[in-house]
Structures are given as structure tokens and as C-alpha cells.
Amino acid sequence: MSYKGLLLDLDNTLYNYDAAHAVALKESLTFFSQKFGLSDMDALGAFEKAKADNHTQLVFTAASHSRLFYFQRMLESIGAFDVKMTLKLDAVYWEVFYEAMLPDPHVLEFLSTCHIPKCIITDFTAEPQFNKLIKLGIDPWIDHMVTSEEAGVEKPHPFIFMRALAKLGLNPEACLMIGDSYKKDCLGAQALGIDSIYYKGEKEKEDVAKGIFVLDNFHDISHWME
Numbered sequence: 001m002s003y004k005g006l007l008l009d010l011d012n013t014l015y016n017y018d019a020a021h022a023v024a025l026k027e028s029l030t031f032f033s034q035k036f037g038l039s040d041m042d043a044l045g046a047f048e049k050a051k052a053d054n055h056t057q058l059v060f061t062a063a064s065h066s067r068l069f070y071f072q073r074m075l076e077s078i079g080a081f082d083v084k085m086t087l088k089l090d091a092v093y094w095e096v097f098y099e100a101m102l103p104d105p106h107v108l109e110f111l112s113t114c115h116i117p118k119c120i121i122t123d124f125t126a127e128p129q130f131n132k133l134i135k136l137g138i139d140p141w142i143d144h145m146v147t148s149e150e151a152g153v154e155k156p157h158p159f160i161f162m163r164a165l166a167k168l169g170l171n172p173e174a175c176l177m178i179g180d181s182y183k184k185d186c187l188g189a190q191a192l193g194i195d196s197i198y199y200k201g202e203k204e205k206e207d208v209a210k211g212i213f214v215l216d217n218f219h220d221i222s223h224w225m226e
């Protein structure tokens with residue numbers, strides 16, 4: 001394979017987002033429930049409702065993922081909005097999240113030995129994504145970054161991919177996308193003629209004719225790209 005540039009998803013591709021989110025959410029909801037004398041179930045219910053409402057109202061935008069907005073809405077829903085408390089819940093969440101993050105197996109080895117330019121392409125507000133790269137210790141190997149907050153649209157919208165290609169200064173056929181979401185990462189890339197690796201994806205969805213390949217770890221990806 002002779003790709004000249006890499007487009008990399010971040011969450012659940014370069015590290016386990018689900019695991020970090022689970023412990024961060026538990027910690028912030030424990031703080032919330034103790035503060036307001038709520039059961040764990042009620043606290044979780046308030047969070048899930050706040051999250052769902054935020055996603056509905058801000059669909060297809062980076063702000064739909066904002067933890068600050070989730071906590072703000074959660075406090076508002078129990079009639080307890082407070083500026084400092086909103087920021088405190090957000091701070092608790094991110095402190096635990098960053099601490100819990102671990103790069104996926106072989107990610108560090110892959111990034112440090114793959115010498116073509118790399119652009120992160122990720123759906124989220126910008127600041128947490130920048131922090132994640134630092135906490136994972138992978139920022140020295142990342143040449144460019146596009147968040148959906150910067151692009152104004154989310155994957156699989158072509159604009160966010162086009163922005164990444166422009167930063168790399170490369171044509172679609174010269175690039176490879178690696179991500180865990182078939183719809184957002186692989187179909188988004190494919191719409192522009194970019195080959196992709198459906199990371200840890202369902203084998204049945206591999207479509208070599210369309211340039212979509214399924215691989216389970218970064219060691220294999222490294223060999224596949226040789």
C-alpha cells in the first residue's frame with residue numbers, strides 16, 4: 001500500500017472511550033447524587049434525559065457532545081442550576097476521564113513508526129480532543145487535527161473530510177481513514193473515494209471493492225500498510 005496520508009478517528013479507535021467514559025460518568029454522578037440526595041438510578045436518569053435532549057436539540061453539531069451542557073441541563077431539570085456546580089461536575093468528569101484513558105494495543109508503536117502525515121478527524125468539541133491527545137502522549141505524532149466543532153459539521157458529512165484532506169494537501173485516493181464507526185468513518189470516507197479500515201468492525205461489512213477493510217489491531221494495520 002502506498003498511502004501518503006492518514007486520517008485517524010480518535011474515540012474508540014486510538015483508545016477505549018467507552019471504558020474511560022464509564023468511570024468518569026460514575027464519579028460525576030456519585031458527586032451529583034450525594035450533593036442532592038438522589039438515588040443512583042435517579043441521577044443516571046437525569047443524566048440520560050439531559051444527554052438525549054441535548055443531542056436532539058443540537059443534532060449534527062459538536063455541541064451535541066458537550067459534557068458541560070449535559071450537566072447544565074441535568075441541574076436545570078431538578079431546579080438546581082448553579083454556575084459553579086455545573087463547572088465542578090464537568091471538571092470531575094474530565095479529570096477522571098483523562099486519568100482512565102489508555103492507548104489501544106500497539107497504537108504508540110504504530111504512530112511512532114508510521115512516517116506519513118497524520119490528521120485526527122473527530123466529532124466533538126475541540127478542547128477535550130486536544131487534551132486527550134496530550135493525556136495519551138500521542139500529540140508529537142499528530143500533524144493535523146480537525147474536530148467537528150472546527151468543521152461545523154460531523155462525520156460522515158463530506159466537509160469535515162475535505163477539511164482534513166486540505167490540511168494534508170492530498171487527494172482522496174492518496175489517503176487512508178482508520179476508524180471504529182462504519183457509518184461515520186468508513187462510509188464518510190468512501191463517499192469521497194478515500195479507502196478506510198473499519199477498526200474492530202464486523203467482518204461482513206468489509207467491502208474491498210469499495211475500499212473498506214476490516215482489521216482488529218494496530219499491529220496488523222501496520223503490516224497491512226507495508
Ligand SMILES: [Mg+2]
Binds near residue numbers: 009010180181
Ligand atoms: Mg470513534
